[in-house]
Amino acid sequence: MNQNKEILDQIRGGLVVSCQALSTEPLYSSYIMSRMAYAAQLGGAVGIRANTPEDIIEIKKTVNLPVIGLYKQVFEDSDVYITPTIEAVRDIVAANAEIIAIDATNRLRPHGISLDDFFKEVREMYPNQLFMADCATYEEAIHAYEIGFDLVGTTLCGYTEQTKGVAIPNFELLQKLANYSKIPVIAEGGIWSPEQLKQALECGVHAAVVGTAITRPMDITKRYVQAIQK
Template sequence: MSYAASNHSSSKGGLIVSCQALEGEPFYGSEYMARFALAAEMGNAVGIRANTPQDISAIKKVTNLPLIGLWKEEYNGFDVYITPTLREIEGVIAAGADIVALDATLRARPDGKNLTDLVKEIREKHQVLLMADVSTVEEGEAAESMGFDLISTTLSGYTEYSPQSEEPDIQLVADLSRSVSIPVLAEGKIYSPEQASQCLQSGAYAVVIGGAITRPQLITKKFTDALR
């Protein structure tokens, strides 16, 4: 099942809202995330991205928007933390995610598995769409060859070998869009409608925005920093 053949391909050119809050943040909790997802739907978002089985399950109860699910889990000694092992992948699938997002960098994984073998294992057990969170063109090209259905630029700036910037990596969006045939989603450090539009103009299939919409403390800080 390809992304183009799925029921979710109507998201082209649209906004996907990432509804995530980490422990210690004011809106941490599945009930809050479900309300953010509902607000996103009211604002004409075409999809949701959510972290943890609990949040995914809660969001699926209030909206029928396509849901990209992930599970952030840190393992000592490893940098990979976005849906890093089969345990997290299966937890996300069981919670009802339509698409599973996972770290598709070529860094060492906590379970010691090769990413190619992990994708094969998922395909043998489940019929689910897979999204590759990458930080470089090379990682995106490798993800396509492994059989991922979509690519997202999520990790640009979050690996030591990718460009370190406070701005969205629009160049990566453009380069990936030219070099792969599967949809490329622009994600990461997009804080304005103008930047989102620029991502689409650079070839993005859709745009994912999180903190600029769903983290009020970060939005507030941008204003207070500017006023100083």
């Protein structure tokens, strides 16, 4: 457990860079993500967030930062796609991610399984693993804390039916969670500028994750092009 405290201390107050590319994106490659992670480390990142066991394994060969690992998988019977099954958790554990991110919204998981039943089984299997709850609302984050998650994040705010249209970064939610939560809060979602990053950390959160604004050149380019087209 002391090791877990060291991991949390290592990311405290800093920037975690999300290095992810889906199969439909130009930079889809474990090797490219590992170089992206290395660039982030050289730039001062305190941690990396990464998707798939393959990417995590490759990234860990290159950087010595804590990794928040997840496994995005799509199932027809559920909207949950961030580490949605026990098998996905097992694969990320095997890839040696220091923290594992799991969808902790109130939606049913694949095969109609509730979060509570799912996480009870996960926690019994891996009692000493750090788990991050990817949430969309204040209530979901508090519930995740109550059932034993080690960190809560605002990752899915604006991306669920319940929060569709909510402006992100949701600084009000960050402030509210930081004021209440007895466990580390991770600001994630919609942070596009250094100023927004600073504002998120000033809410009192433990750390913040930035992805698209740093590691998705196609989206960054689109943002610039849209600005001149207006």
